[in-house]
Amino acid sequence: MNRPYLQIDNVGMVFDTAKGSFTALVDVNLKVARGEVISIIGHSGCGKSTLLNIVAGLTRNTSGVLLLDGKEIDSPGPDRAVVFQNHSLLPWLTVYDNVKLAVDKVLSARMDRRQRHDWTVHNLDLVGMSHALDKRPHEISGGMKQRVGIARALAMEPKVLLMDEPFGALDALTRATLQDTLMDIQAKLGNTVIIITHDVDEAVLLSDRIVMMTNGPSARIGEICEVALPRPRRRLELTEDPEYLRARAAVMRFLYERQRHPKAA
Numbered sequence: 468m469n470r471p472y473l474q475i476d477n478v479g480m481v482f483d484t485a486k487g488s489f490t491a492l493v494d495v496n497l498k499v500a501r502g503e504v505i506s507i508i509g510h511s512g513c514g515k516s517t518l519l520n521i522v523a524g525l526t527r528n529t530s531g532v533l534l535l536d537g538k539e540i541d542s543p544g545p546d547r548a549v550v551f552q553n554h555s556l557l558p559w560l561t562v563y564d565n566v567k568l569a570v571d572k573v574l575s576a577r578m579d580r581r582q583r584h585d586w587t588v589h590n591l592d593l594v595g596m597s598h599a600l601d602k603r604p605h606e607i608s609g610g611m612k613q614r615v616g617i618a619r620a621l622a623m624e625p626k627v628l629l630m631d632e633p634f635g636a637l638d639a640l641t642r643a644t645l646q647d648t649l650m651d652i653q654a655k656l657g658n659t660v661i662i663i664t665h666d667v668d669e670a671v672l673l674s675d676r677i678v679m680m681t682n683g684p685s686a687r688i689g690e691i692c693e694v695a696l697p698r699p700r701r702r703l704e705l706t707e708d709p710e711y712l713r714a715r716a717a718v719m720r721f722l723y724e725r726q727r728h729p730k731a732a
């Protein structure tokens with residue numbers, strides 16, 4: 468890899484709790500190239516969200532350094548947009564205004580009113596939501612709300628798109644459609660994406676590399692699985708692809724043999 472776009476160097480996280488200090492993460496090292504799609508997988512409570520929040524600048528790591536495009540990460544910024552499992556749309560604003568608000572905040576210096584309007588609609592179009600500009604969040608489905616959340620994140624033109632189980636609350640069919648939408652957009656725009664998932668198939672389908680975390684406390688990166696599948700990837704064609712099956716088995720073995728969850732033991 469040439470100079471990594473995102474570099475996570477010896478990152479650790481110790482929380483102060485009422486019962487004393489709790490070490491969530493130790494020695495996390497990862498280099499992410501521009502345009503790479505990385506998923507993070509691991510058992511519940513291992514520290515996936517903590518790591519993502521550290522990259523987002525929402526949680527301050529207690530040791531180590533993070534660099535994005537050569538600049539240290541020490542606070543949240545529009546260069547790192549986050550999409551959460553449960554949409555975080557403002558209920559009193561329309562679909563259009565939810566995205567426009569972010570566009571106005573981040574791009575006012577660069578775009579005039581007309582351009583910001585066009586950019587808002589363009590990003591909603593990318594996720595297939597330009598037909599519902601005037602709807603409010605309670606009037607659209609869960610999958611549509613996630614689409615709007617993704618449009619809002621993309622519209623900020625982040626250097627890294629951070630996704631914390633973005634499809635976790637959706638039914639299987641909606642989830643599959645959104646995975647396809649994400650892959651199409653990523654192919655078009657070349658986004659750098661870090662996505663947390665509990666779903667092995669989702670991880671293999673979407674990722675260039677799957678980062679597998681050991682169980683907490685003191686979680687670290689256990690293994691990294693490369694997924695050498697050409698893109699575009701079509702889910703039906705992959706079900707019997709040897710590389711797909713190899714990557715899937717590697718992740719399953721890590722999760723259910725080497726890192727069998729303590730509660731399941």
Ligand SMILES: Nc1ncnc2c1ncn2[C@@H]1O[C@H](COP(=O)(O)OP(=O)(O)OP(=O)(O)O)[C@@H](O)[C@H]1O
Pocket residue numbers: 482483484489491509510511512513514515516517518683
């Ligand atoms: N603010 C905090 N204070 C104390 N402990 C915390 C804090 N945030 C997270 N933790 C602890 O750190 C560990 C990792 O939590 P985290 O939410 O990152 O795990 P996760 O892998 O994302 O879990 P899940 O898959 O269930 O969402 C957990 O033991 C959690 O209780």
